[in-house]
Amino acid sequence: MTKFLQTLMDGISIGSLYALIALGYTMVYGILRFINFAHSDIFVLGAWLSFSVALCAGWTASGAPLLFPTWLWTVLIVVSVLGPLLYVVERTALPALRSSLGPRVPHALAGGFVVTAAVWAWVLVGLVFLARATTASASFRPLTGVVILVIAMGGCGLAGYLIERLAYKPLRAAPRLNVLITAIGISLFLQNSGQLKFLFGTQPQKMPELMENKPLAVVAGVAINRVDVIGAGTAVALMFALEWLVFHTRLGRAMQAVSYNTRVASLMGIDVDRVISFTFVLGSALAAAAGFLFVMKLPGALRQPADTGWVLLGLKAFVAAVVGGIGNIRGAMLGGLFIGLLEYFGVAYLRPELRDVYVFVLLIIVLLVRPSGLLGKATVEKV
Amino acid sequence: MLRMKARSLELSPPAWTILPRNLLALVVILAIAIMMHAWVRPAVGNYYNRVMMDVGINIVLAVSLTIVNGFTGQFSIGHAGFMTLGGYVAAATTYYGSQLLWSKAAFFGGTLSSNTAESVFSAGLLGGGDLLFVAGCVLGGCIAAGAGYVVGLPSLRLRGDYLAIVTLGFGEIIRVLLQASGPQVTRTADIAAKNPFELTTALGGALGFTRVPIYTTQFWTILFGGVTLLVAYRLKQSSMGRALLSIREDEVAAEAMGVKTTRMKVLAFVIAAFFAGMGGGLYAHQLGQINAGELGFMKSFDFVIMVVLGGMGSISGATLAAIVLTVLPELLRGVAEYRMIVYALLLIVMMLVRPQGLFGVREAWELIRPLTRRMFGSGAKA
Numbered sequence: 001m002t003k004f005l006q007t008l009m010d011g012i013s014i015g016s017l018y019a020l021i022a023l024g025y026t027m028v029y030g031i032l033r034f035i036n037f038a039h040s041d042i043f044v045l046g047a048w049l050s051f052s053v054a055l056c057a058g059w060t061a062s063g064a065p066l067l068f069p070t071w072l073w074t075v076l077i078v079v080s081v082l083g084p085l086l087y088v089v090e091r092t093a094l095p096a097l098r099s100s101l102g103p104r105v106p107h108a109l110a111g112g113f114v115v116t117a118a119v120w121a122w123v124l125v126g127l128v129f130l131a132r133a134t135t136a137s138a139s140f141r142p143l144t145g146v147v148i149l150v151i152a153m154g155g156c157g158l159a160g161y162l163i164e165r166l167a168y169k170p171l172r173a174a175p176r177l178n179v180l181i182t183a184i185g186i187s188l189f190l191q192n193s194g195q196l197k198f199l200f201g202t203q204p205q206k207m208p209e210l211m212e213n214k215p216l217a218v219v220a221g222v223a224i225n226r227v228d229v230i231g232a233g234t235a236v237a238l239m240f241a242l243e244w245l246v247f248h249t250r251l252g253r254a255m256q257a258v259s260y261n262t263r264v265a266s267l268m269g270i271d272v273d274r275v276i277s278f279t280f281v282l283g284s285a286l287a288a289a290a291g292f293l294f295v296m297k298l299p300g301a302l303r304q305p306a307d308t309g310w311v312l313l314g315l316k317a318f319v320a321a322v323v324g325g326i327g328n329i330r331g332a333m334l335g336g337l338f339i340g341l342l343e344y345f346g347v348a349y350l351r352p353e354l355r356d357v358y359v360f361v362l363l364i365i366v367l368l369v370r371p372s373g374l375l376g377k378a379t380v381e382k383v
Numbered sequence: 384m385l386r387m388k389a390r391s392l393e394l395s396p397p398a399w400t401i402l403p404r405n406l407l408a409l410v411v412i413l414a415i416a417i418m419m420h421a422w423v424r425p426a427v428g429n430y431y432n433r434v435m436m437d438v439g440i441n442i443v444l445a446v447s448l449t450i451v452n453g454f455t456g457q458f459s460i461g462h463a464g465f466m467t468l469g470g471y472v473a474a475a476t477t478y479y480g481s482q483l484l485w486s487k488a489a490f491f492g493g494t495l496s497s498n499t500a501e502s503v504f505s506a507g508l509l510g511g512g513d514l515l516f517v518a519g520c521v522l523g524g525c526i527a528a529g530a531g532y533v534v535g536l537p538s539l540r541l542r543g544d545y546l547a548i549v550t551l552g553f554g555e556i557i558r559v560l561l562q563a564s565g566p567q568v569t570r571t572a573d574i575a576a577k578n579p580f581e582l583t584t585a586l587g588g589a590l591g592f593t594r595v596p597i598y599t600t601q602f603w604t605i606l607f608g609g610v611t612l613l614v615a616y617r618l619k620q621s622s623m624g625r626a627l628l629s630i631r632e633d634e635v636a637a638e639a640m641g642v643k644t645t646r647m648k649v650l651a652f653v654i655a656a657f658f659a660g661m662g663g664g665l666y667a668h669q670l671g672q673i674n675a676g677e678l679g680f681m682k683s684f685d686f687v688i689m690v691v692l693g694g695m696g697s698i699s700g701a702t703l704a705a706i707v708l709t710v711l712p713e714l715l716r717g718v719a720e721y722r723m724i725v726y727a728l729l730l731i732v733m734m735l736v737r738p739q740g741l742f743g744v745r746e747a748w749e750l751i752r753p754l755t756r757r758m759f760g761s762g763a764k765a
Binding site: 029033034035167170171174175176177178179181182184185186188189191192193195196197308311315318319322326351353354356357360361363364367368371 | 537540548553555556559687692695720724730734738
């Protein structure tokens, strides 16, 4: 009984993280119909970003916290100068140039995009200082975790936004295979740049404990830990927030419309590019939250950014999205929990070394029996 | 009806002529392989020799994947799974085979497998390890082809992304199962005492299968690569290949024209898996070990990238991409930790500026022909 309850709890807490990651896969698939293989790296970025920010905020016993290295400040300042400059040129000089030189002059220099990114980055910098302030004073110290979560979500949201704008947007009309290869390219890029010395390095790290992990209650011999409760609670709260966002707001309705039929949605006056950007930001932020909660639960599991363990986690989350019915938000939540439970019960009651086999066998069975997933709608190919 | 069928059969030459029809090509491949082995290999030194072998192995895998992804338009991202399976089978065959035959796993090759000058020419030209090695590779290919059949079957029901996901899942299952296998038996006496069927599960587990005798040389990579290219090329020219291409262009129309789409798709998987398995055999006998953990789905993506970069269905494109993508990371070794970043960025830029791949759906010579015509006047008819 104890074993059963323990397994159930582990399965649910890891499953809710799978669900958070799966949401990003499923939303992007729902709208763009492609598998975003770089998504699991965003999850890793979230985990490592939480770690770095925790260090910045002073959560280590050893020495003074390192704040941003010079190169980061340089990039920030260059971008902040460049953005408005481009924007002004775009507004003033380009129309004149276009009228004299003709259509070969582009419409825009992406000034607005750079400005958005720069403002976003400065807000994050401000938040890092806020995290420092909360760490410094004893009474606000419990709040640091929340600030770090927000920074991780914001940082990964920015990364998702940049990736979408720079790499995926130019490929809107290209075959899906190309977009997929680009996604793999981005995945490789994120993995390998994360390993650089001045970013996260190649050493595994240990996440500092942001809160004391004491058992809240003991039920039938199973300790229910604070971190587990807060982690699962955050995950569920985020899922409810997403549910509300998608099904009860204008933007959510626009997302649904775009995923239902992109062309018609754009004819109805929906700014499709904005909706897609927003979807990426949203999915990346959820993955970042999953990364944060993951290292909170397993502080020692912060492996180096290109470790295959991360890839496997992302892959299982992807399986969760497929099992739940890819493109279906509630399906992804259900699939995540299902995969988490399956994995942990398989390990506890069957052979532990086959832990990944259960997940992939389930994937294949689901695809053969019900290709559209548990909650997905079957699509009929039209001739 | 029967008469028509009989007559349409006569259009294709009888099956037994396969060898004579391709004799010239085979002789050329063999000659190139022997020349490279005899002259180029000793001249270029160990490092370049290794890079050239890598190129050969990657050509085998990229071109075989072209048959599924390029010709047939099915989307397989589990190719490394077949490679791993074939590699393990081949490695187990040579390792346990030499233990049983010669009571040790050391190198028992003929002249064609000797990579170093001091290696012993121990058992005649083909009577020794070479034959065992080739048999192991072919066996690995056959087992992989069986797995390819199993993976191809879902293509009955699934299309596009879903099929891709299934192939990915199969690749991962193969990897995990191999990693969960029993420890490798290393003592000769134990091996002789064991039932041969027990040895099939003693594949090294998470440590990988090690101490594989090193047989792969430039000769073998060129021979296998050449045969893969030849088969892919002849397949593309044949009616069967046309059927595969028609599935890529429009599956429904192909079916309406009488192409047995399911059988053709499964066939493409089987052929591709066979060569991937052989490539795995080459890989294992080049490194002296094979580890399923290193051949995960990122490795599959390497081959998908080669196929797409070369152009979907272009054999010469895939070959060129395999060469470029093997040599490029080697050239970038100078910038050590940045090399994979540069590689990734090049990939992204390539997809942005030339989305159809190097050659598009065409072959290199089809691109060159209009050029030569323009340069030397209209020698050939348009």
